[in-house]
Amino acid sequence: MRQLIIKIAKGHKDEVLKSIEEFEGKNTIYLPQDEQDVFVIYLPNRTVNNFLKRIDEYEEPEISLIPRGVITLYPPASESPGQVADVQPKSSLEIYLGGIQSVGSVKGLIGYSFAAGIIVWIGLYTTTIFLLVAAMLVAPFAGPAMNAALATAAGKMPLLKSSLKRYGMAIGIGILASFLMTVIFPLETLTPLMVEVSHVSKVALLLPLISGFAGAINIVQSERDSLVSGAAVGILVAASLAPPVGLVGAGIYMMNWEIVWSSVFRIILQLLGIHLAATLVFYFFGRVTPGGVRFLKGNKKLTYLTTAIVTLGIGAMMVWQFSQPPFLRKASMNTELTEELDKELNKLDYIEVIGKDVNFTNTMINGNPTVSYNITVLPSDTTLSESVLKKRIINHLKENLRHQEDNIYEVFQVNVAED
Structure with a gap:
């Protein structure tokens, strides 16, 4: 359940209360004021978006949505356990707004990307596995990945451009950090861990598909229904991107183009796979569609076109992988x-x-x-x-x-x- 506080012009009390009942609202509090009526409402997650669409008919309401789960208990008392156990996915409005809110500052993105590039380089240089895990924790790849998928599902070009820009910035800064570290501490030969990380498997596509699915599911589910923390899912997304990003910088310095191209292949494949899987989850499970979110008027053509391009891109990557034996397998x-x-x-x-x-x-x-x-x-x-x-x-x-x-x-x- 979600708590909403709504201010609306007087004269619509009965219609609003009727709408609340229609959308399964519980424990409603009505507070009349001189110029506006105030309603404190508790709605099931799945009905929040459609309820807000309905009350948009009554002039311009002021809305406060608290994005946290609320336990509502109401008669009969014998049904309380079932009421508490009723955990539903977030509304499409909350999913979309949450994605926009998580964009964060550019300075933070630059700082974390640079730090992740340094950490992953040290891990590869010293063949220390736990430093690669640390780099996955720091790398800010999950946010742009999920926002790009949200933008595609919702058909919003500005958000898609912004997400892709942040994506490119994070990856580029990580490569730059790794390159600079190799300049400061020159490498003459690849470490065993670098060689191991550079090798690509024929099932490499499965990791980004699973990462995108898990990341989107974590965002769509309510906090009480999620069995895995957001940080853990973020690591899963970054796990497929941080090591090859670090390898590109070192490979460019050493002019080892096999390492560079195998890493670039993995980066592109990860981006496309994560994007496709997350987009499908947001669209079909989260109901984030061009016309499915209150106030949002997305472009259906953008959704279909971007999804088609990503799908074709994955197909092209698979052709590239299996036509270059054994370079990418x-x-x-x-x-x-x-x-x-x-x-x-x-x-x-x-x-x-x-x-x-x-x-x-x-x-x-x-x-x-x-x-x-x-x-x-x-x-x-x-x-x-x-x-x-x-x-x-x-x-x-x-x-x-x-x-x-x-x-x-x-x-x-x-x-x-x-x-």
Whole structure:
């Protein structure tokens, strides 16, 4: 339930009270004054927007909406538990106004973006995972992401332009901070964490779709119905953006264009996926539509056109990803090649496999990306010398390892353990 305080010109008392009853208002308080009537109203979340549309017919009301849940208890007392448990999503008006209110200052956006860029660079430089998490907490990406989706759902071009501007500013400042840190502390080679973060999976699209869905659901739900804090959802949104933003700055300094382009791919894919998922949630679940919010007259063409562009953009990104093997699928190919390696090693009865690891490197040999197979085995047949054993294993793998790509340069490292 939401509490509203309304001032309205005299002469409409009966109509207003009738509207309150129609929209399931409870515990209404009526306070007559000399020139205006004052109503303190408690309405279910879902009816707030339509109720305000109705009272707009009575000249120009003054409205105070308190965006916090209110527990209303009314007869019969035996139904109180059910009344308290009735938790509904926010009204479309509150969702939209809340998005606008969360825009915040440009100075804060600049400061947090710069701080996040520095923190993520330190995390990548020192291979410290928890610093990447800290950068996700600080990075101000969630606000512009959700506001851009709100603008698309509502068909409001000014809000969309403002959100995209803030989006670009936050990402650009994060890249600049990472670049400056690399200038101050020059890097000659990528750290292991940088290499790992630069690898893209074939299921990379799922993360932004889930992030956008979770972020929008958190905004639409009332505070008593949300099982996850807003900060946690903000981290989820930033998790898909902060690390690649930091990598772009370092990659530009090192002129490592593979790192730069893989990071740019991830950033664009995250932006499009978050936007699409959040827009659909706001439109269908939050009822934020061009004509669905009081006083808001959005442009339906903008909603449909922007959604179509984002959808086509995602399709183009998928074509780009799967037409550039294995450039933009190294993370998932590591897993696939490990499975193939395990299958082939299990066919060799003269060894026991102690450990195995498959990793793409950022080194190009003969113009092809390089994958390293690192295997540790314990020989079952002690009559074989170490050199013969290694040669037999490598020859078997070269002849039998199967994968879809033919432009991969493979190197093998076999370590023979002793018991």
